[in-house]
Structure formats: C-alpha cells, structure tokens
Amino acid sequence: MIGRLNHVAIAVPDLEAAADLYRNALGAQVGAPQDEPDHGVRVIFIELPNTKIELLNPLGADSPIQGFLDKNPAGGIHHICYEVEDILAARDKLKASGARVLGSGEPKIGAHGKPVLFLHPKDFNGALVELEEV
Amino acid sequence: MIGRLNHVAIAVPDLEAAADLYRNALGAQVGAPQDEPDHGVRVIFIELPNTKIELLNPLGADSPIQGFLDKNPAGGIHHICYEVEDILAARDKLKASGARVLGSGEPKIGAHGKPVLFLHPKDFNGALVELEEV
Numbered sequence: 001m002i003g004r005l006n007h008v009a010i011a012v013p014d015l016e017a018a019a020d021l022y023r024n025a026l027g028a029q030v031g032a033p034q035d036e037p038d039h040g041v042r043v044i045f046i047e048l049p050n051t052k053i054e055l056l057n058p059l060g061a062d063s064p065i066q067g068f069l070d071k072n073p074a075g076g077i078h079h080i081c082y083e084v085e086d087i088l089a090a091r092d093k094l095k096a097s098g099a100r101v102l103g104s105g106e107p108k109i110g111a112h113g114k115p116v117l118f119l120h121p122k123d124f125n126g127a128l129v130e131l132e133e134v
Numbered sequence: 135m136i137g138r139l140n141h142v143a144i145a146v147p148d149l150e151a152a153a154d155l156y157r158n159a160l161g162a163q164v165g166a167p168q169d170e171p172d173h174g175v176r177v178i179f180i181e182l183p184n185t186k187i188e189l190l191n192p193l194g195a196d197s198p199i200q201g202f203l204d205k206n207p208a209g210g211i212h213h214i215c216y217e218v219e220d221i222l223a224a225r226d227k228l229k230a231s232g233a234r235v236l237g238s239g240e241p242k243i244g245a246h247g248k249p250v251l252f253l254h255p256k257d258f259n260g261a262l263v264e265l266e267e268v
Binding site for chain 2: 001002003004005008010011012013018021024025026027028048049050051053055072074075076077080082093094097098099121122123124125126127
C-alpha cells in the first residue's frame with residue numbers, strides 16, 4: 001500500500017540557521033522558505049536525489065509544532081511521510097486494522113497541494129506518520 | 135556533499151510486531167530480521183521504492199538503542215542516514231564547520247558493510263544523523 005517516502009520532517013528552532021547548516025555544512029540543495037498558514041508552519045525543503053527533508057518552523061500562534069519544540073528546544077525529527085495512491089482507501093484499511101487517524105479523520109490539503117492524513121504515533125512505534133496521496 | 139537518504143531508522147520495542155504492522159497494515163515489503171552483534175542491534179529493513187526504513191531493536195546487554203527505548207518505551211524515529219561518496223572527506227568538512235562526530239571519530243563498518251559515522255544531534259537540530267559511504 002505505501003509507496004515512496006515523500007519526506008522526513010525535522011522541526012527546527014531557527015529555520016534560516018537550519019537551512020545554512022544543510023546548505024553549507026552538508027552541501028545539500030536547499031529551497032526557499034514557504035509559509036503554510038493553513039498548517040501553521042513555515043517550511044524549507046531540502047532536495048535529496050531520492051526524497052526530501054522538510055525543515056519545519058512554527059508560523060502563527062497555534063502552530064501544531066510549537067508543543068514539539070517546547071518539549072525539544074533544539075528541534076528533532078518530527079514525522080515521516082509515505083505516499084499512497086488512494087488516501088481514502090488507505091485510511092479505511094488502516095482504521096480496519098485498528099490504527100487511529102488524527103484530527104477529523106478527513107484528509108486536508110498538505111504542503112504540496114495534495115490530500116494528507118496523519119496517523120497516531122502510538123499505533124506506529126512512536127513515529128508520527130503522514131500519508132500523502134500522489 | 136550529502137547524496138541519497140539511505141534510510142530512516144525507527145527504534146521499536148517489539149521487532150516482529152513492528153514488522154507485522156508494516157507488512158499488513160501498511161502493505162510494505164518487509165525483509166528478514168538480521169542480527170548485527172557489532173552494533174548491538176537486530177534490524178529489519180522495509181524496502182520502499184526510493185529508500186528504506188530500518189526497524190531497530192536492541193541486541194545484547196550494551197545495545198546503543200536501549201537508552202532510547204528506556205526514554206521512549208513505545209519506540210520512535212531514531213536517526214536518518216545520508217549517503218556520502220567519501221566519508222573521511224565528509225567528516226573533515228563537517229568537523230571544520232564545527233560539527234561533532236560521535237565516538238572515536240573514525241568510521242565503523244555499518245549494517246550494509248560500508249563505513250559509517252554518526253554526528254552529534256545537538257549540531258543537527260536534534261536529529262541523529264548517520265553518514266554512510268557508498
């Protein structure tokens with residue numbers, strides 16, 4: 001069911017400093033910052049040859065990653081995103097297996113303009129899993 | 135400098151249960167368990183079309199991931215591994231930029247028989263980064 005790893009998201013306390021680290025120390029291809037007000041995040045994508053790293057920083061007062069940064073002030077790996085062909089079919093299969101979908105259970109439009117869902121980390125070995133329809 | 139994302143490693147409290155979850159609920163291609171006594175881990179690789187997920191479970195009394203599981207009993211995303219062409223050149227560039235290399239600073243042979251190094255998470259936004267020469 002799951003396909004490619006679309007991205008690994010890392011929450012960072014300072015987006016520009018993190019971008020500099022990836023650009024200069026790690027020599028990676030770093031995109032421009034993008035505000036995602038609907039998701040409460042400002043993001044920069046690092047383009048690797050086979051997938052992406054998404055650097056996440058809070059945007060606005062109710063950012064869903066503020067709590068993570070409060071607990072992990074230096075930042076940390078926040079979630080992994082797997083691609084699926086049919087997000088509603090994937091959701092229904094996962095729910096039937098006992099996995100919990102976060103929020104309303106209905107897909108939202110994610111950072112790439114595609115429908116996304118998040119799955120409960122307690123059902124996935126402590127890893128927050130995003131599914132993105134491609 | 136960094137190339138492909140070689141894998142994302144997830145520490146799990148029950149390797150067989152995690153493998154079943156990836157095989158059945160997520161419908162992924164799941165490999166056979168492999169003991170890595172030199173690294174104190176038992177691993178299962180999940181083969182995605184563009185990269186791998188490495189499920190990690192402690193092996194032996196001095197496993198380097200036991201402390202992580204003590205702090206995170208449900209498991210969690212443990213590290214990300216980037217490929218590099220020349221691990222000594224990468225190490226020296228990173229050290230010159232101020233990043234700290236864990237352990238002796240000399241590469242060890244990793245799970246794929248290739249030289250690997252780990253970088254200090256405090257220098258990488260709280261993310262434990264492995265470099266693997268390919």
